[in-house]
Amino acid sequence: MIPFAMTIFVYFAELYLFLLDYISSFYFWSMLVLLVLLWPLFLFGIRKTQISKHVLLFSFISSLFLLFFEFPIMFTEENNYLVSSYVPPEELVKNSGILLLPVSTTEVRQKEVLNEIAYRDLYSHLIIFDIKHVSNFELYAGKTIAIFKMLGINLEDDEFQQMSGNVKAYLNTTNPAINEFLSKSNLGGDSAGLALVLSSFIEQREIKNDIPIGVTGAISKSGKVKEVHFIKEKILSANKFGLSHIILPIGNLDEANEVVKSLNLPIEVIGVENVEDAIEQINKLNQKK
Numbered sequence: 001m002i003p004f005a006m007t008i009f010v011y012f013a014e015l016y017l018f019l020l021d022y023i024s025s026f027y028f029w030s031m032l033v034l035l036v037l038l039w040p041l042f043l044f045g046i047r048k049t050q051i052s053k054h055v056l057l058f059s060f061i062s063s064l065f066l067l068f069f070e071f072p073i074m075f076t077e078e079n080n081y082l083v084s085s086y087v088p089p090e091e092l093v094k095n096s097g098i099l100l101l102p103v104s105t106t107e108v109r110q111k112e113v114l115n116e117i118a119y120r121d122l123y124s125h126l127i128i129f130d131i132k133h134v135s136n137f138e139l140y141a142g143k144t145i146a147i148f149k150m151l152g153i154n155l156e157d158d159e160f161q162q163m164s165g166n167v168k169a170y171l172n173t174t175n176p177a178i179n180e181f182l183s184k185s186n187l188g189g190d191s192a193g194l195a196l197v198l199s200s201f202i203e204q205r206e207i208k209n210d211i212p213i214g215v216t217g218a219i220s221k222s223g224k225v226k227e228v229h230f231i232k233e234k235i236l237s238a239n240k241f242g243l244s245h246i247i248l249p250i251g252n253l254d255e256a257n258e259v260v261k262s263l264n265l266p267i268e269v270i271g272v273e274n275v276e277d278a279i280e281q282i283n284k285l286n287q288k289k
Contacts, residue, residue: 003042003059007035008023011066011177019137025073032070035063038230072143080134081108083119084233085182086127089214089241093177093199097209099243100195127240129233159218163190169221170275175200189220191228192249197275198282209282214238214246223275227251232259243283245285246270247278 002276010031018028039060043053050171057135083106089099103127108114116131164182171178178196181187194217201207216234228234235256238246246269253271260267272278 003039003056004062007039007059007063007066010035019140020275021136024078025139026078026135029067029070029074032063032067036067037186039063068251069147070217072147073140076109076139076143078111079109079113080116080139081114082106082132083108084132084210084230085123086129086237086240089243090235091212092181092196093175093203094201096202097212098195098199098202099212099214099238100192101214101237101246102192103230103233103237107134129236135145149151160188163193163218166190166219166221167193170197170219170223171200172279173200173204177203189228190226191216191230191234193217194204194225194249194272194275194278197223197276198278203278207279207282208286210286211245212243213246213282213285214241214243215278217249217252217272217278225272225274225278231255233269233280235259235265235269236263241269242262244268247272247281249273 014023014031017023018025039056043056043060046053048055085104087102087104089101091097091099100129108131110212114131114133119131155238158265167178167182178200181192181196195215197219198207198209198215202209214234214237216228216231218228220226230257231248231252234248235246236259244267246256246267248269248271250271250273253269256271257268260269261264270281272281
């Protein structure tokens with residue numbers, strides 16, 4: 001079993017180094033190619049001996065399987081970036097005062113290291129918040145999820161569809177503006193969930209709000225508010241738009257406070273645990289008005 005153990009050891013050692021960004025995708029995949037070539041050479045060398053060839057054959061098949069499984073890695077560029085930029089906050093239900101805080105994200109893939117200054121100059125019409133280098137770990141996770149989806153195995157629920165189901169289940173009613181938003185096919189993420197629910201309540205006059213409030217947060221079917229991504233970008237977006245209050249998940253509150261403090265922004269961030277808590281905070285803000 002030594003050849004098979006060697007195959008597994010080399011594979012996981014290379015995978016470990018790749019996920020930690022120590023080696024490139026080309027080097028990772030090239031080592032798998034060498035493994036595939038190695039075992040047939042051994043088989044050829046011992047073809048006239050009495051040595052059992054089953055283990056070498058099994059090692060060759062295993063190496064070949066791993067080679068095909070990791071083949072999509074070859075199509076990834078060495079430098080991958082995620083660019084986040086400004087999108088104006090959106091009031092989905094007119095006069096509700098509840099504004100969604102969307103963030104536009106663009107993937108940039110290239111062989112060379114991205115020149116951020118040149119990129120910002122090229123896209124000077126955009127307000128770019130951040131340019132983040134995507135790690136090999138993130139690339140590999142995306143590749144693996146895509147392969148399993150092709151096989152009919154869904155390892156990751158679509159966040160937008162999950163949010164849509166949770167919002168509809170919690171509201172247990174229909175709302176034209178919200179239904180139209182949820183029917184869009186070019187949106188992603190689940191951070192609009194809380195804002196959609198609050199907008200619906202205000203439109204149905206279950207609660208009243210007279211001040212503009214930025215809202216972000218995913219929700220469960222029971223109304224629990226869950227953490228979201230791009231907190232810094234959402235706060236910057238709210239600040240540019242002129243919002244002075246943001247309601248967000250309690251799990252994101254520390255991060256949000258750090259952003260506000262470090263950038264000295266005139267924004268009050270309010271963390272909530274569930275929809276009822278968010279409604280209570282909206283009532284308090286309106287009483288202070």
